[in-house]
Each structure stands twice: as C-alpha cells, then as structure tokens.
Amino acid sequence: MTLRARLIPVLLLAASSAVPLTAQGSRPWANASMSPDARAAAVAAQMTRDEKLLLVFGQFGTDFPSKNFKAAAEARPGSAGYIPGIPRLGIPARWETDAGVGVATQGSAEKKRERTSLPSGLATTASWDPDMAYRGGAMIGDEARRSGFNVMLAGGVDLMRDPRNGRNFEYGGEDPLLAGVMVGEQIRGIQSNAIISTVKHYAINDQETDRDTGNSIIDPAAARVSDLLAFQFAIERGSPGSVMCSYNKVNGTHACENRFLLTDVLRRDWKWPGYVMSDWGAVHSTAPAANAGLEQESGSVFDKELYFGAPLKAAVERGEVSEARLTEMATRILRSMFAHGLFGRPVAEAKIDMAGHAQVTRADAEAGAVLLRNEGALLPLSPSVKRIAVIGGHADKGVLAGGGSSLVYPEGGNAVPGLEPKTWPGPVMYHPSAPLAAIKRLAPGATVRFASGDDPAEAARLAADSDVAIVFATQWAGEAFDVSLTLPTNQDALIEAVARANPRTAVVLETGGPVLTPWAGRVGAIMEAWFPGTAGGEAIANLLFGRVSPSGRLPATFPASVDQLPRPEVPHPGDTRYPEGATVGYKWYDARKLEPAFPFGHGLSYTRFGYGGLTASAGNGTVTARFRVSNTGARDGAAVPQVYVAGAGWEAPKRLGGWSKVQLKPGESREVSVTIDPRLLATWNEARREWRIAGGTYQVMLAASARDIQQTTTVRLPARTLPVGWRPSR
Structure with a gap:
C-alpha cells in the first residue's frame, strides 16, 4: 500500500x-x-x-x-x-x-x-x-x-x-x-x-x-x-x-x-x-x-x-x-x-516576464554586493586596462547558487552540470550568467583571457602577463550540512599565487556567508558577491567596471579566525549552549574587544561620503537621530549611514538602532532622520514579560560601520516600561 x-x-x-x-x-x-x-x-x-x-x-x-x-x-x-x-x-x-x-x-x-x-x-x-x-x-x-x-x-x-x-x-x-x-x-x-x-x-x-x-x-x-x-x-x-x-x-x-x-x-x-x-x-x-x-x-x-x-x-x-x-x-x-486573498483571486499558470524579472534580480545583486577592500582604487577597472586575466570559479560558465530546497532551476539549465553532489542537497548549480562573457562585453578593446584556476602556477603566469587579474573564489553551501570558513579546493593558495604574480588582483567571492580571507592584505580589491542569482554575471561585471557603484554593507561580521567565534569547535550534534546569549555577531566582537577581518556594516564605494551634524532628541517615548550625509567624491553613490545606541546594563556595548540608504550625486548633501524603536533601548524582563527602559543617559552614534563611528551624542530618557505586545504604529 x-x-x-x-x-x-x-x-x-x-x-x-x-x-x-x-x-x-x-x-x-x-x-x-x-x-x-x-x-x-x-x-x-x-x-x-x-x-x-x-x-x-x-x-x-x-x-x-x-x-x-x-x-x-x-x-x-x-x-x-x-x-x-x-x-x-x-x-x-x-x-x-x-x-x-x-x-x-x-x-x-x-x-x-x-x-x-x-x-x-x-x-x-x-x-x-x-x-x-x-x-x-x-x-x-x-x-x-x-x-x-x-x-x-x-x-x-x-x-x-x-x-x-x-x-x-x-x-x-x-x-x-x-x-x-x-x-x-x-x-x-x-x-x-x-x-x-x-x-x-x-x-x-x-x-x-x-x-x-x-x-x-x-x-x-x-x-x-x-x-x-x-x-x-x-x-x-x-x-x-x-x-x-x-x-x-x-x-x-x-x-x-x-x-x-x-x-x-x-x-x-x-x-x-x-x-x-x-x-x-x-x-x-x-x-x-x-x-x-x-x-x-x-x-x-x-x-x-x-x-x-x-x-x-x-x-x-x-x-x-x-x-x-x-x-x-x-x-x-x-x-x-x-x-491574503486566496479566496478572491484563484491562482493559475500564466506567462512570466522573465526578461523583466531578470532586471529586478540584477539590480538586487548589484545593490547587495559588498566592496570589502579597494587599495589604490584598483576598482572600478579603468578603460585603459588592455589585458585582463579572469581566473577560477567557473566564471567562464556562470555564477554559483545555494543548495537544498530553495534551489531555483534557471532558464537554460545548469551551466556546470555534473559537480558533486548530484543529488540532495545538490545538484551544485551554476546559473548560466557567465561573468567572463559580461566582462568581455564591457571591455571590447581589451584582451580577456580565462584560466580555470585548477593549476595555480598556470594562473599565476596568466596574471603576470596581464594588467589586472580577477580571481573568482567560490564556496558552495546548502541545506542539511554546515561549511568550513576556509575556502575549499585550495583556493587560498590560488589567490596567494596570483597576488604574488600581480599585485593588481581583485578577488570576487561567491559564498553563502563569511569566509576567512588570510590573503586580504596582499590583494588590491575584494568584492563579496554572495550567491548573486539569475543575472549575477552581468551584475558583477557592472560593478567591476563602475557602471554601478557598490553600495552593499555587510549584514554579518567576517571573522579574522575561527578562534574568534563564541564556539570555535565545529557545529556538533546534541545540546548547543550559547555562551554569547543575546550578544550575537558584532555585539560579541565589541564585548570581547576582538578585531574582525571586516566588521558588520562595512562596505566601500567608488565615491566618498561625509557625515556630520548629529543630534538626538527624545519625544513621544522614542529617540530620533538627525544628521547630514554628503557625497564628497566624484561619482554617484549610495551611502548607508548607521545609527547605533548604547545604554547601561545591556548585553553588549552597542546595538544597531536604525539606518538609511541615501543615493547622492557628487557634491550633494541630505538631511536624514532615523527613529529608533524603543525596544532597542530596553532590556527584557522575563518574569514580568515587559520591556524596561532605564532612566538615564544614552549614547547615540552615527557610523559607517559597527567599527567606524563618525560622531557621538547623548540623550536623556525617563524610565519607561512597554507591555509585551507593544509595537510601533505604521
């Protein structure tokens, strides 16, 4: 049966x-x-x-x-x-x-x-x-x-x-x-x-x-x-x-x-x-x-x-x-x-605007890519670059996707079929949006050559004979298994070899999350592209050539070593206890005074931003921060000013209180206000099931990342409790 x-x-x-x-x-x-x-x-x-x-x-x-x-x-x-x-x-x-x-x-x-x-x-x-x-x-x-x-x-x-x-x-x-x-x-x-x-x-x-x-x-x-x-x-x-x-x-x-x-x-x-x-x-x-x-x-x-x-x-x-x-x-x-309308609007199969939807996902990939490092303004690539080496990551075929139940099968099928595992939580999928082809389209006057990266010595020779080298480093991740923070298949050695051959090396990471970057100080640029989706190759090329200025910021800390984690041992079966409690991510690094490789909120741009004029006021039971953001560089770009708050008796030295994403033209300034949810100024009392804001002085910090505090001010708050079901009106 x-x-x-x-x-x-x-x-x-x-x-x-x-x-x-x-x-x-x-x-x-x-x-x-x-x-x-x-x-x-x-x-x-x-x-x-x-x-x-x-x-x-x-x-x-x-x-x-x-x-x-x-x-x-x-x-x-x-x-x-x-x-x-x-x-x-x-x-x-x-x-x-x-x-x-x-x-x-x-x-x-x-x-x-x-x-x-x-x-x-x-x-x-x-x-x-x-x-x-x-x-x-x-x-x-x-x-x-x-x-x-x-x-x-x-x-x-x-x-x-x-x-x-x-x-x-x-x-x-x-x-x-x-x-x-x-x-x-x-x-x-x-x-x-x-x-x-x-x-x-x-x-x-x-x-x-x-x-x-x-x-x-x-x-x-x-x-x-x-x-x-x-x-x-x-x-x-x-x-x-x-x-x-x-x-x-x-x-x-x-x-x-x-x-x-x-x-x-x-x-x-x-x-x-x-x-x-x-x-x-x-x-x-x-x-x-x-x-x-x-x-x-x-x-x-x-x-x-x-x-x-x-x-x-x-x-x-x-x-x-x-x-x-x-x-x-x-x-x-x-x-x-x-x-949610299931009774009123029955579903049925219908034509999908695949071309229009590809533009939505391309814009998403461009907005979420994070420029981690850019020494000597290596990026964006100059029109004068005539010889470009593209190395590794199956960049001649496509861009990596995550595995498991979330996997979306692309138009045209898997660009790199046959990789292990072929079955659950695989297959390992590459969307057929090849960065190599996109780079060639944006550099029609340059000689663009590809090396698989399987042989680091060959890749180094190609890099040495090029004006710039772009290494694509990948780490597949998926449902039902955990990963190492070290890039697999000896890719760290590949990056080291290429960087020794040509210091004008940019690394593009296609990963499911943070990875260790022991070679970071020896490469010119690092861009975290994550798993960039259907149009990821085009998005990466647009970012590399400056058609779009990077505006992503890290949603997670990149550790300098596994030893910095609250539980350095590998994920294990059985009971998991949390020594960090609520001190998750950047809060752990702040509380323990640890220096990460790249902090939460970090991200560079092809332009520069200035921050100033911070004030904070308390009214109607909450705090509002006001400040000015300016584009002091020569390109259009988007700033992401972040507001952190600090109070006594918290789980960590500070918490993210809010942010704004601000698109600015060169020389443009804008006044911005960020209202902080009062629960982010409170501690939780489990016995009474309520939020408690202690009366006293709180710090309000304007920042470019969790470790790049631009300006700090203070605000005084009266003691206040919020019921368990309190929520802001929208």
Whole structure:
C-alpha cells in the first residue's frame, strides 16, 4: 500500500460525511466586506470534523519513490506541498512552493520549472534597502502565482549565530533589526500578489548539523532580545500568513510542539493571528504538537510517521485534543487564506516576464554586493586596462547558487552540470550568467583571457602577463550540512599565487556567508558577491567596471579566525549552549574587544561620503537621530549611514538602532532622520514579560560601520516600561 493510499480513507470520509451546503443556506463568508476573522469563523462553523482534519494535513506535492509515496494528481509536480480544497464550502486548495529566492522544483520531477532566482537572502539583506527587498519579494511572488502556487515558503530570518551554518545564505544576517526589517519587507512583497508567505524557521535554528534532534539551549530573556526579536520585527513588518516551526528542539522541546514558542510568544504576547505550519519532517507527535500550537503538519511523508490526519482524528475522539482546538486550527488557516486573498483571486499558470524579472534580480545583486577592500582604487577597472586575466570559479560558465530546497532551476539549465553532489542537497548549480562573457562585453578593446584556476602556477603566469587579474573564489553551501570558513579546493593558495604574480588582483567571492580571507592584505580589491542569482554575471561585471557603484554593507561580521567565534569547535550534534546569549555577531566582537577581518556594516564605494551634524532628541517615548550625509567624491553613490545606541546594563556595548540608504550625486548633501524603536533601548524582563527602559543617559552614534563611528551624542530618557505586545504604529 502506498502512503497516498493510507491517506485515502480520511479523504473519503471527509467527502462522504459532508452535508450539502444547499441544506444550510448561502455562503455569508463570500462577503468581502466582512473581516477575515468573521469570514473564517463563519466557514468553520459549517465544517465537519473531517473537513477540518483535511484542512490541517499537508501532503508533499511530489512523488517520493524511496518512501513509496505518490503525490495527489491535483498537486503541482515538483512542488513542496499540497492541501486539497473543499469545494462544498468554496475553500480553495493550497499549493505550496519553496522558497525565499524564487520558485523552486523539488524531487525528481521530470520537468524542472525554469524560473528567476533572486540573489541569496543574505545578499538582499546586504543591500540594506527595504524597498529592494520588497521589489524582489513582489517579483518572486508574481512568479509563484503565475506558476499556480498560492503559498510561498519564504522568508528566513534565523540569526547568524554561527557563520558556518549551511543555510545562512537563506537568512538575514546577525542583527535582529536588520534581518527583521529586510525579511519582513520581502514577505510583504510576496504577499502583495494575493498569496501567503511564511516566516521561518522558528526558532533558534542556527546550524544544520543534527538539525532534526539538536537542542538549542538559551535563556528566554536572551532569546527575546535576539533571535525572537528578529522574528517579531519580521512579523510586524510583513504580516506573514504562516510561521514555519523548525526541526530543532528549544530548551529540550521540539520547536513544533513547543508551547512557549507557538502559544505563549506568538499568540499570547505578539497577538499574531496566522497559522503555524511545520517544516517538512519536523513533527514528532500528535496531541502534544496540536495542543502546543501547531496547525498544519506539512509534507507529512517526511515525518517518521503520520501525526495529523487519521491519528489526529483518533486523538480528538479520545479527548486528547479538544474539538475546540481542532476548530481553532482550521479557523486560523482559513483566516490567513481570507486575509491574503486566496479566496478572491484563484491562482493559475500564466506567462512570466522573465526578461523583466531578470532586471529586478540584477539590480538586487548589484545593490547587495559588498566592496570589502579597494587599495589604490584598483576598482572600478579603468578603460585603459588592455589585458585582463579572469581566473577560477567557473566564471567562464556562470555564477554559483545555494543548495537544498530553495534551489531555483534557471532558464537554460545548469551551466556546470555534473559537480558533486548530484543529488540532495545538490545538484551544485551554476546559473548560466557567465561573468567572463559580461566582462568581455564591457571591455571590447581589451584582451580577456580565462584560466580555470585548477593549476595555480598556470594562473599565476596568466596574471603576470596581464594588467589586472580577477580571481573568482567560490564556496558552495546548502541545506542539511554546515561549511568550513576556509575556502575549499585550495583556493587560498590560488589567490596567494596570483597576488604574488600581480599585485593588481581583485578577488570576487561567491559564498553563502563569511569566509576567512588570510590573503586580504596582499590583494588590491575584494568584492563579496554572495550567491548573486539569475543575472549575477552581468551584475558583477557592472560593478567591476563602475557602471554601478557598490553600495552593499555587510549584514554579518567576517571573522579574522575561527578562534574568534563564541564556539570555535565545529557545529556538533546534541545540546548547543550559547555562551554569547543575546550578544550575537558584532555585539560579541565589541564585548570581547576582538578585531574582525571586516566588521558588520562595512562596505566601500567608488565615491566618498561625509557625515556630520548629529543630534538626538527624545519625544513621544522614542529617540530620533538627525544628521547630514554628503557625497564628497566624484561619482554617484549610495551611502548607508548607521545609527547605533548604547545604554547601561545591556548585553553588549552597542546595538544597531536604525539606518538609511541615501543615493547622492557628487557634491550633494541630505538631511536624514532615523527613529529608533524603543525596544532597542530596553532590556527584557522575563518574569514580568515587559520591556524596561532605564532612566538615564544614552549614547547615540552615527557610523559607517559597527567599527567606524563618525560622531557621538547623548540623550536623556525617563524610565519607561512597554507591555509585551507593544509595537510601533505604521
């Protein structure tokens, strides 16, 4: 018997026990003037128990031969999930697609969907541009809708506690404000297409090693001002229809049956009205999960056994799960479906503007690339450069993508097929946007030659015979594994050899997160391009030749050595304790007085900026910083002035309080104001469940990075408490 056959009795029972709606009157919930809550309650009141059970049970959308699973005929082949509709009540099906960079294809589907890929989530966050995040989300949400999906499993906001986490490229970096704002805007963009987006992976999900059973042990108060605050900001900003709970345990209890996370924090404290779906394979129980706050078992074939469906029905019949709780589960799902337009705008396959969408992702890649070093103004490349060596990174073929469930298959297929691993979490994918070809187009008068980099001596000879050498260094990362901070396949030695042969060497990094750069002082320039997406080759070339001035800033610290990390040992199975507590990322480096290779917020430009005139005022219970930004150079460019705040008794010497991205022409100045969320000036009291702002003097710092403080002023604040559910008005 196939797993699909095991589900049939539940589905048939739901159909056979349904009372025709004509016997109960019309559908009042069709009235769009009613609130989503009222409409959901009206539908739920008409549902049978079996219909509710159908609504909370998520199937995988793709055949899974090794588990003898055949997907439902109505599912979208190669998709992440499918939940049947209930035609009697006009409830549409939910078709779910991964993930945060675009419409992915899962499993061994014969035909891969060729879709547009955004740069990695970390790259988008590195733009420090909320509007860019929104536009990217709107674009991939449009492709999801036009691919027949109405639920998109994006975006990821887990804080980067360990730069070796294999999924860091999907997330928003190390600061809760930056991550929450940027990911929240992407979610808002996705949902502008009348589809549901999720926020994930909730919570404290900071490594892939032992991800199914690992136990994240953290003080709840520390979590409130770090990892949970990132989720809180993202939820407030994006209003996602769903939260996806993670694989790991949190303080001894699996996240998908963790009452503190799912009920106490999400529902009681944050008053979030949506539904919780499990990650695929993250459910470990029936009644404990349902009673703790899980509404949907997702991709049930991935769980060790079925927990919802027939087992949940039996649990309700035994009284282990109340009928009221089952009704609440169904109502929360319906509420999100109404709130985000699933009832009013059915999805269907339609033509996609692939060329237009490529321009969206190209702009994203350009905005998120970070110029880490540029000695002697090596970049942008001068028109006088006549001999260019391009070395390594399969730059003659394409640009690297991250692996796992988020992988988007590009038009034209894999530019470098056959690399290992070929199967999950692979294949290793290169989008066919070759930097080499793009460089040649922008340097028609130059001789541009390529070396694979497999032979460092050959690469060095080519570099020595060139005016400038550009080394592409790559590190693949993906779901279900963690990475080293050292570039693989001896690429450090390659860079050293090329730099010795030609000091006019620029290194372009295509990585999922921070890496060690022991050669940094011996190369002229370093640009972090991350995983740059569908049009990454063109974006990199535009940046190298100055058609676009780099404006990205680091969303995560680049350590000088592994020894600087809070847990220098490799990610490990079992319990993970956090000596840093809430002191994540740059806060750890500040508190321990460690000098990183490149600090959080760092990024250079092809022009120069001046900062001054900082003032800070307190009013209406918050702090506003005002200052002036000037372009003192000779090129157009975008500054990213950052405002940090410092107070007594905090987990770290300072916190990011806000920022602005300011586009300026040469000689132009602009007055900027940044309002600081009062929770960023507070400590958390877990016993009383409230934010406390101590009365006294606070420092307000205007900065170009976490280590480049331009000006400091002070402001006095009265003592104040904020209730657990406080949020700013927008």
